[in-house]
Amino acid sequence: MRRRGAIMLAGASMVAIACLITVAAIGGYRLNLTPSEPLGLWRIEALRRSAEIGDVVFVCPPATAMFEEARRRGYLRRGLCPGGFAPLIKTVAALPGQHVEVTDHVVIDRRSLAASVVRKTDGEGRPVTPYPGGIVPSGHLYLHSSFVSSYDSRYFGPVPDSGLLGLARPILTFDP
Template sequence: MKDLASMGINLMKKSIKIVAVLILTLSTSLFVLSIGARISGIYINTTPSLPVGFYKVVDEPILSGAYVAFCPPQGAVFDIARDRSYINQGNCPGGYGLLLKRVFAQSGDRVSIDQAGIFVNGEHLPNSAQLKTDAEGHALPQYRLQAALDDSEYLLLSDLNPQSFDARYFGLIARDQIQQVVRPVFTWSH
């Protein structure tokens, strides 16, 4: 009976080691793949803020409708977002990860942000109403703004996901925060 029990324990230990090696191999492979993609100018979006898929860096101007990659500015709202995992940790100042969002307003556009949502030049943007709390019940920032944007300001958000952490909570992004314009290469949602 003891031999049978010890054989079962040894089999379980071997199974756990095999699973651990498989997980480590898969994690390492994904990490290397993401580094290779980034070096080649490809971003992999896995969040529902934009269609999930691959985005390529392009040499185009930052215009309304463009997708952009940006480093969030350091501040309390992004510290909260990082700590609550709304955004990933990464290599941007403050330890924030690079974000991908779509440009919805730029220089000269009039923007209004309140709990009802975001209005650009008087037009209400879809899925832009602010939520009071996140899925865990934590209070969300309630950003307010009424302004005409200047040459260095952009409104970045997701019109696909009503739960996206975007301009409705952090406001405008300065031009110097935007790293690149990106274009979808292959997406499989929305």
């Protein structure tokens, strides 16, 4: 009898957690479990203006073969964005018309971007191909994270701003 009660309690707890996650997602809350930004609870806040350099944003990556491969390698998680990706949380580093140069680090309009070392391999020793650089096209954003192993525009290049979900506002976060 105790075992059945424990199983029922565990089942009820799982249902309660699933409901909480669903309500949080509908309310614009997201749990960040990646080191690209502080870990914890974030909220998506509607952006009622154009994105600006320095904005921390949530963005859905485009459903492309490059992002599919990134998910296979474990750089991205599954989520509710088109293509089944989870939204990325990154800082806007460059806007349309700005020139991005990628060498061993990132240079935007002839200014070095802080904490932008470009790696040749990922954490498992697999080769990674950096974005070759160029002018950020109209309707796109160049995204960055100061976390050295972040999968960001250093590797995938600018992304369409049509995937922009909004500003990322920390609610309860911490740096490990």
